[in-house]
Amino acid sequence: MIFKDKSFLLLPQRLTSHAQFELQQWRGITKVRLKWVKNKSLDHIIDTETDLKAACLLKDAIKRSHTEFLTAKSFAEWQKLLGLTVPVLRFMRRYPTLFEEFPHARYANLPCFRLTDTARLLDSQEQSIHQSHENDTVERLCRVLMMMRSRTVPIQSLHSLKWDLGLPDNFEKVLVPKYPDHFRFVKNSNGVVSLRLVQWHEEFAVSALQRSNEIREMGNEYRQFKRGQTALAFPMNFPRGYGAQKKVKAWMEEFQKLPYISPYEDSRHIDPSSELMEKRAVGVLHEFLSLTIHKKTKRNYLRSLREELNIPHKFTRLFTRYPGIFYLSLKCKTTTVTLKEGYKRGKLVNPHPLARPREKFYHVMRTGLLYRGKGVNFLSQQDILLNDMNNEGKGEEEEEEEIDEREIVTDDECYAETSELENESDEEE
Structure with missing residues (x-):
């Protein structure tokens, strides 16, 4: 990254006047060619949790129904809404440990589904956590x-x-x-x-990045940040081989030196085309993903809040521009963005209490899929309440990464995406 004048890097971290903002409104030019890297571990998590989320949403829909069941006709059009790649009827039949199928009282050929006792027990555990937290x-x-x-x-x-x-x-x-x-x-x-x-x-207006640096007790470095004498760096986890590249390393060092603007601070006086605004947008997306339970969400959900979050129209470029912070996945026919620091070896680093009953829910789903035909009572309550559930496929020894030939040029004036990523525009669908 090339800066014509680096004197602004010495400005106080906590910007409080319009003049300080105006002094930092310069846009540099960066030309670092990166290749999109497929992370098999994160893709696997996204794939499995897509089914988990769909099952949980169907469970909630059945609970909301005054009849306490759903007919196949009522959810026939929900496939896209649930993010599924198969029809909803086929999906529900996969998991007899959660959804019990029975014929309609008046229309024998109309399949209906209600929650099994196992699903109700899991739901009661989830509701208990909602109340206690x-x-x-x-x-x-x-x-x-x-x-x-x-x-x-x-x-x-x-x-x-x-x-x-x-x-x-x-x-x-x-x-x-x-x-x-x-x-x-x-x-x-x-x-x-x-x-x-x-x-x-005001007590909530502290970002996850600020809290994590404070908790780690980084000593003199964090004290300097609090006094406005230094920037606050984002944790970086580059795809294999990228961190050692001189151009990438120099670019990230310059990016990290830019002042950190909290997502809770007023950003109206920052030049939208400046490097400072780009780092602020990265901070906003970092904070939003930090607030999610699984440190990820769909790009379309962020798009609906783009103007309110004051992030660029083509904000997807930020995910591919900073592969050390974010991972962009195209699994399950959608675009999902993940905060990379939230995972280590296929598991959440700091799991929220809600993650535990969701793990159990997925375990029951997998059991139903593997042992279909043995009935909905295959799992006992003791099995469900056990604390040491097997997390199938979620604890790989190492996160597998695979270089893809989809080349990305990380510069707004010279930016190119090919293959599927090229088709994933930020235009409203």
């Missing part, structure tokens, strides 16, 4: 709203993100009304209902 959920939801320009998020966007953010299924009914000093519903001029933050919570 409600304060954490409220804080996480506040942080999401605090990152938004208007401190509001459409309810529909939150519904898409509720599984990723660990929100209860009916959060707008059981969670939001309990905290009127934190949230309230508003209706926009276009009739869209949104959730708004009632008041700013």
Whole structure:
């Protein structure tokens, strides 16, 4: 990365005046050619958790039904909504330990599905964790709203993100009304209902990157950052071989030296085309992914919040431009972005309490798939309550990475993507 004037790197970290912002509005030119690298370990996690998420959403849909079951006709059009690559009926029949099939009382040829006792037990464990960690959920939801320009998020966007953010299924009914000093519903001029933050919570306005550096007790380096004398670096985990490349190393060193702008700080006075704004956008995406339970989400969900988050229109380029921070996957016919530091050897580094019942849920799914035909009572309650479940395929000794021939040029003036990535534009679908 080439900078005409590096004097701005010495400016205080916590920018408080318009003049300080204006001094840093310079856009450098970077030309570092990288190849897209396939991470088999993360792709496997995305593949398995896509099925897990779909099963959990179907479980919640059955619970919401006043009949406590769903007919095959009612979910026939849900395949794309659930992110599945197979019809929903076939998917539900795969997992008899969760979904019990029976004929409709009036229409014998109409398949119906209700929850098994095993699924109900797993759900009760999940609801118990939601209740015991409600304060954490409220804080996480506040942080999401605090990152938004208007401190509001459409309810529909939150519904898409509720599984990723660990929100209860009916959060707008059981969670939001309990905290009127934190949230309230508003209706926009276009009739869209949104959730708004009632008041700013300064104690929440500390990013995950700031907290992790403080917890690690980095001594003099972190104290210098707090005084505004140094930048705050993002953890980097480059694909194999990239970290040793001189051009990549020099580029990342210059990027890390740029001042870190918290995603909770006002960014209106930063030049949208500056390197500083790009690092701020990386910080916003880093923080948002840090707030998710599995440190990943779909690109389309981020797209719906792009303007509120004040990130570039073509923000997908940030994921491919910084492969040491993010991993972009094309598994399951969608685009998923993962925070790489959230995983080590195929497992979450700091798993949220909700991750545990989800692991059990997936274990029961796999058991039902492997032992179909032995009935829904194959698993006992003791099996479900055991703490040492096998995490099939999730603990590889090493994260496998495979160089792909899809070449990426990490420069906005000279940026090229080929093959599938070229077709994954940031235009509205």
